[in-house]
Structures are given as structure tokens and as C-alpha cells.
Amino acid sequence: MRYIKCGIFAVVLIGTTITSSAALAVTVILPEPTEASPISGTGTSGKVSFQTASGASFICEKATGTGEFTSGNDGHGEAHVSGCKTLGLNCNSPGAKAGEVILSDEIHYWAGLLGKELIAVAVALITKPLLIECPAAGIKMEKRGCTAGQVPPESLNKKIKTLTGTLKQSKGKQEITEVFSPKTKSFIKCISEISKNGGAFEEIGQEGSATTEGFKQNGKSLEVELMF
Numbered sequence: 001m002r003y004i005k006c007g008i009f010a011v012v013l014i015g016t017t018i019t020s021s022a023a024l025a026v027t028v029i030l031p032e033p034t035e036a037s038p039i040s041g042t043g044t045s046g047k048v049s050f051q052t053a054s055g056a057s058f059i060c061e062k063a064t065g066t067g068e069f070t071s072g073n074d075g076h077g078e079a080h081v082s083g084c085k086t087l088g089l090n091c092n093s094p095g096a097k098a099g100e101v102i103l104s105d106e107i108h109y110w111a112g113l114l115g116k117e118l119i120a121v122a123v124a125l126i127t128k129p130l131l132i133e134c135p136a137a138g139i140k141m142e143k144r145g146c147t148a149g150q151v152p153p154e155s156l157n158k159k160i161k162t163l164t165g166t167l168k169q170s171k172g173k174q175e176i177t178e179v180f181s182p183k184t185k186s187f188i189k190c191i192s193e194i195s196k197n198g199g200a201f202e203e204i205g206q207e208g209s210a211t212t213e214g215f216k217q218n219g220k221s222l223e224v225e226l227m228f
Helices: none
Strands: 012-016 029-032 039-046 049-053 057-058 062-069 074-082 103-114 117-125 130-134 139-150 163-167 177-182 186-196 202-217 224-227
Touching: 062 103, 103 130, 103 139, 117 177, 139 202
Parallel strands: none
Antiparallel strands: 012 186, 029 224, 039 062, 039 202, 049 057, 049 202, 062 074, 074 103, 103 117, 103 177, 117 139, 130 139, 139 163, 139 186, 163 202, 177 186, 186 202
């Protein structure tokens, strides 16, 4: 169970054929959460950087968040990201403190493609556009979309108290851009996009790592298993 914050996204179906390896890529969190008995956790991250292919960028210094899974694959969370700047000037969500971006999203524990290899991933999906303004720079941005990061293989199929996952990108391209939805049993495209001052949306990549810990279910601390 991983809580990646500062994620974003637009989902487009890119295929419905299930390969034999995808059919076997069963991802589930144990003990399996439910709506009535969710598993919660707290997340933290250090510096997270964002970059587009055209060279636009901004950086956030750290984030804290909370999230909960209400099924073996799906949940939701909220993050408070601080120290966000572009061109050395503060950026924030409308009404938030200088440098603070607040976002709510869906979170998923799914499979994804790293090159041609199926791996376990954590997916963050923004369900409504994320608005960011940088008043001193005269910039307003809108982010949408999906970000997927790798769940480390050494954390899979065993009981864990903490989990640290990573996001990687190169020149605005995310390392992982295709994920497998257990519900639709299809691969979907998972990318983030950003629009500056009402302009055209362009793809944006995200780099950083986040740690989730303090897992609880029904008020009791527990270890979780990420089965893959």
C-alpha cells in the first residue's frame, strides 16, 4: 500500500486484450480492506520535482498525507504539499498558504508496465482538476491525470510496517505510463498533463519518493501484505 502524493491524471483506454502475464497479475492488499473496515496509513515525501518536455518545471520540498484503502486495490487520500515554487517564486492551491498545494485523489494498488515487464505499482488519480497559482510569477496552472510509481519488489508478498516507493521521469516522460485495471481487466494510459495560463495541455513528469507507514485497521496497528 503506497501513498504517492503530488500525483495527477487523464485516463484513456488503450487496450482490452489480456495477455497471459497480465491475467496472472493479481494485486491485492491483505488483510483485504473493505468500506466498513478500511486500512489507513500516513505518508511523507521529500523533494518532488516536475518537468515538461518543453522545459517548464516546478519543485515542492516535502509532503504529508493520509490515505485509506477500502478494497484490496482501491482507496482515496489527501496530501498537503509544501515549499512549491517555480522560477524561485511560491505556488499554491487557491486559498492555501504560500507554497502549499492541497490535493485529494483516488489511490490504487495495481500492476503496471516498466518497459515490457509487469510490476506492482501505486497509482494516484486526481478526480477533479488540480489548480495551482503562482501570484508573483503571474502564472496559473491546471494539472490533471494519473501518476504511477514502482512498489519495490523487496516489499512484496510479505508483512511490512513501512513502504517506500519511487517515481521516475525523463524530460517530461514518466517511467511508467501504462497500468492494468483489475475492474476493467484492461491496460489504461496513465500520464499527467499541465496547462499554463489557459494554454494547451502538455505531458509532465514527476520525480521523487514517498514512504507510507502507521497502517491501521479498526483502530489497531497492523502489518500489511502487498500480494503480487
